[in-house]
Amino acid sequence: MPCDRHPPRPALLLGLSLWLLLPACASALTLGCLITPARVAEIGTPVAGVVERMLVDRGDSVRQGQPLAVLHAAGERASVRTAEARARAQAAVSAAQATLSLARQKTQRAESLHxxxxxxxxALDQARTELTVAAQSLKQAEDQRAIYQAESAQALAQLHQRALRSPFDGVVVDRMAQPGERVELLPLLRVADVARLRVEVVVPASQFGQVRAGARHPVKADVPGVAAREATVTQVDQVIDAASNTFRVRLAMDNADRAVPAGARCQVDLGLATVAGSAGSAGTKTP
Structure with a gap:
């Protein structure tokens, strides 16, 4: 209902005086806000190398674990093949097992003859010594095979570092590298999770204590054709910024249908009220 502070036209002096004493009408306080992705990851490489292939481009949707880029890895692939061949080798262990079996038989015959x-x-001591040496040789061969298996796993891990994968479902929002470029410290891609959004709001300090975590409020993106939808308050700052006399509020918005674009400015109604004409009322402000 509109706020009308004018007295009826056939105004009497008494009626005018009573009207002036009425409290000012309250109106809803709508605040500017900003919609951002819930998560943004800059995809880099743990090792220096040359880009062999870029498998995605800006705007592509990606799934968690999906390969995004591949670095040159000819040396790593060769190391994996060599290490796997060593790990599969059974000749040394089989020979040691045969030697141990023979030494055990010789020791048993020696003990019977003794x-x-x-x-x-x-002669008996010599047979027993040969048995001990054969057992140690088998242990050494088995330990060496375990080392080869560990080296194989290490070589495979180094090869996997040459393939960059998406840490979560999302959208590629930027691509900063091309095939043939050497990369080391700078990221190659930027991926954003747009299925879940954050709404950042700056609220006047006069409204501190009025916003509650867990409350749901309508948010309208400043984009034509995008309908308003509810978001849930997840965080209310407990410290007021002295310079602006404001505090921040964060809301979480489900966007599984990706109907709301991230990065858009918006308007949110937190259920607050401001008194018309009152001192200290704040206008909308976008973070």
Whole structure:
């Protein structure tokens, strides 16, 4: 209902005086806001290299774990093949096992012959020593095979570092590298999660304590054809910025249908009220 502070035209002095004493009408306080992606990741590489292929471009939708770019990895692929061949090798272990089996049989025969006093103590000690050495040789061969398996895993991990993957479902919002470029410290791509959005609002300090976490409020993007939808308050700053005399509020908005564009300015009604003509009322402000 519109706020009308004018007295009826057939005004009497008494009626005018009573009207002037009435409190000013309250109106809804609509605040400017900014819609941002819930997550933004700059995709870089943990190792220096030359870009071999860029598999996505700006605007492409990507899934978590999807390859985005590949660096040259000829050396790493060769290392993987070599390490896997060593890890699969069984010759050294098989030979050590055969030697140990033979040494065990010789020791058993030596002990039987020594019990019947057909061989000396020195011959028996020699057979037992050969058994111990054979057992140690088998252990050494098995340890070496374990080292080769670890080297194979390491070589495979280094190869995987040459393929950059998306950390979550989202959209490629920027591409900063091309095939043939050497990359090391700077990111190659920027990916944003637009299925979940954040709404950042700057609220006048006079409204502190009026916004509650968990409350739902309508948010309207300043984009033609985009309908308003509700967002949930997830964070209310507990510190007021002294310079602007404001505090920040963050809301979470579900955008699984991707109908609301990230980066758009918006208007939000937090259910606050401002008194018309009152001192200290703040206008809308976009963060």
């Amino acid at each position: 019990a019947e006093q057909f061989i000396s103590d020195i």
